[in-house]
Amino acid sequence: MWLIYVIGDGIAGLSAAIALRRSGRGVTVITKELHGGSSFISKGGVAAATSIDDSPQLHAEDTLRVGDGLCDVDAVRYFTSEAPVVIEKLTNMGFEFDSDLRLEGGHSRRRIHHKADETGRALMEFLLRKAFELGVNIVEDELTALQVRDGVVKGFVTRERGLISNVDYLVLATGGYAYLWRYTSNPPTNTGDGIAIAFRAGAVVSDMEFVQFHPTIATLGNETMLLTETLRGEGARVVNEFGVRFTFKYHERGELAPRDVLSRAIYMELMSGHRVYMDLGGIEDFERKFPGVNDFLRRHGLGNKDWVPIHPGAHFTIGGLRVNVRGETNIRSLYAIGEVADTGLHGANRLASNSLLEALIMGFNLPRYIGEPWDGPRLDDGLMVTVKLRDHGPMMSIGEVRRVNWEYVGILRSGDGLRKAVDLYEQMNVAVNSRESNAALVSYLTAYAALLRTESRGAHYRVDYPSKDANWRRRIYFKVSA
Template sequence: MTKADVLIIGSGVAALQLAKRLRDDKNVIIITKSFLKNGNSNLAQGGIAAAIGKNDHPDSHFADTLEAGGFHNDRAAVLAVTKEAPDLIEELSEEGCRFDTDEQGGLLLGMEGAHSENRIVHGGGDATGRRIMEHLASAAAGKCTIFENTFVFDLIIDSSGRCIGAKGKNADGNIESFFANHVVLATGGCGQLYSHTSNAETVTGDGIALAYKAGAEIADMEFVQFHPTLLYLNGKTHGLISEAVRGDGGRLVTEAGVPIMEGVHPMGDLAPRHIVAQKIYDYLREGTSIYLDVSAIKNFAERFPTITALCEKNHVEWKSRIPVAPGSHFLMGGVKTDLIGRTSIKGLYAIGEAACTGLHGANRLASNSLLEGLFMGKKLSEWINEGRRDEVGIEFTEIRRPLSGCIRLPEIKDIKRTMMENTGIVRSEEGLLKQKRWLESFQLEEWLNADLGHLNFEEMTRAFMLITSWLITDSALKRTESRGGHFRSDHPCEKNHDWMGRQIIQKRNDQNEQIETAVAT
């Protein structure tokens, strides 16, 4: 048995920001099922969105976030995060985190899809996530104890319903119980549920499944963002091609060089991600390959060294056109929390992509993810630092039961294939019902209440992928409208992208009027 003040499950930007900012007298433990930097945060090519340009304002960032999110966002959450974004950038810079600068020494601000201004702060060109992770890991070093290669398979809930710890299994097969005043899920999203994805291999929805098994409220699971441009070769995706490439002048074209986004949306190639992804998907389904033409971008290799290396590794001649396809990228839903990170279970918190604060709405605005992790890690640290240091009791009610002998799990490859086919970019009632029946055929209720301690890492992963896949599919079936990252082909309204564009622009104009009125008063 190991005790701590704060137990953090996961090791991305949100987790390390929290650990770094906790008081030195706090006993902090980080548990990660792989290695500290093996996750989505380290892979993030995009930057951090912040309204720090001369002609920019947080209110504009606020409006862009609402528009990209299909106006499904929690406006208070959006307002709080967009207002604090410039300060978060300034704090990181003052701490020594190096961001890209222009010739005058000011921050170099890039453009990405659905943004109305250049406001994306990058580090190392397209290696922002790695640079921030290195900075945070260095700052957090010595402040916490790290358990790597330890798979958390259960949350410990006491007889009052409070979360007081978690159970983990290490690579040697040994099980250990960790107890803490504050248990934090920072496990990321669930991109690996799909066959085409930009996500790290570790991102399989574990934290969301853990929370659901424990009885926590889950929200907005139907909203899965598919990034429009992943490197695509021989029917497989091989890594992310950042949206910043289109922000710098990259254009989506057919093999014949015909632009595909003209007339689809007023912002063209920089339209919100779900619109671009759906358009590429339509072409691919008809057998037409799509490419990202980067010939207009000067010094591409210097501007995008990570993408250049990815293309060269896969023998792609990047100087002209890069073959692309959409893939799962980000989950807007997750464990429902407030802006501190508190869940519906006392003692349990969630931050980063595992959480659903309402910031992203139905579709995340580009480069708001690292921003959210930094914001939530900071806010939760402030709340914990101000709180009491109550000792955690170790009496709890064991609610898990052994599995029956006949219970089965689906294969990972089958989960990924069927989720892509039935609960992917384009969905229908028929496909969603088919997927839900298939997932439930694996005795889902048994897995929700079972003790998973006897399983190995791969089996635990399959169990959590099953649960999280069901949450997405069930939510997608219940939402019959099309909105943001959730597109129903059997809902007629959003089949016409021109109609969507007109509606978005009208809503944006209405929103701008409201903002101008608010600023004036």
């Protein structure tokens, strides 16, 4: 029997564990925090072309358009054609999506499968129940290092258990790192551990400059909630304090513009001294359709006829460990699935509701590939940058990393700001295995890639290079110097 460990109990980790268990394999899930990742709080839903006026081809076209020239076309074809299959699989397992399909920004069809406005919670509760029924062992502990010999992962280290060796396969499902910006929709677990730890051990990372900012986050009191894209699909409007729908100045689709455009529009409106709100008044049957948002508003003494103050924040990290659609990294026997991975599906910008989809497909399909000859990711003719990790010097607190990233590696970037961030991170000790060091390392790679990419594309916007440059239609990869 193979010894297989999955790190992370988000939607990617759980679907992998369930699928592995169902195919007769033993598996243990190790997670920093039960219910810790983004999956549990994800809102809108899962994109899949299942209606008669839709097709995987149309879903692929939308994904490619939003991805702005950097999608891996084969990955897009794979995930969009597997999408209806995974919806059917979940339904056959007993999960009930609501019967209507919703529309989100960037999609040309209604194809968002959802459970009211708490899809992530509903899916996670369902998958956790399934995992326990199947006897999947889930333990709380934290991955701190990998043991790699001759290009093959042999074991790993956790905070509580120390070295676990003789591992046949290790599946990283540790999520992204969008918590590392001062304003964010992400939970504190998401600080890039998996990416940093595997990078130090020799894994190639890619697309780190592409950080997606969500345009509509509400912070009321001490509580932050993402106001899902589907609200806008159902008729919510974004207005300034005068009730002006200023977003049409930036994009013909107004509130339904791609996220990056809308995030910049709202950020610029805020920076120019205006206040920005979401007006939910036009949504019919609001309480039934959006019970989660409704409860949130009530908790803070508001209703859907009030305007809700909103701001953008870091939401999803497109970059990560370079993998093929099977999840294979360049380190043999080391898989990465879900947000920790970069398959190229999202290109320079992620189409809404494509990430739960990617995580589910990678998780559920994993048993198909385990034990097959190892392909590893295809590295196209992008720019490969080798970096040396500084193993001495100070450490930056996670709070400070969040401040630096928001200020210099945020929604509107400039060469000067990015240079400052790179210089700061270059002073830090990023070679040790600690949360702070992991946070500084992934931020360093993000700032460095953003500095190198002298153009604006997808989620990456440079005020000093505001246009797209055809010469930059290529990826930036990083690897650690030997």
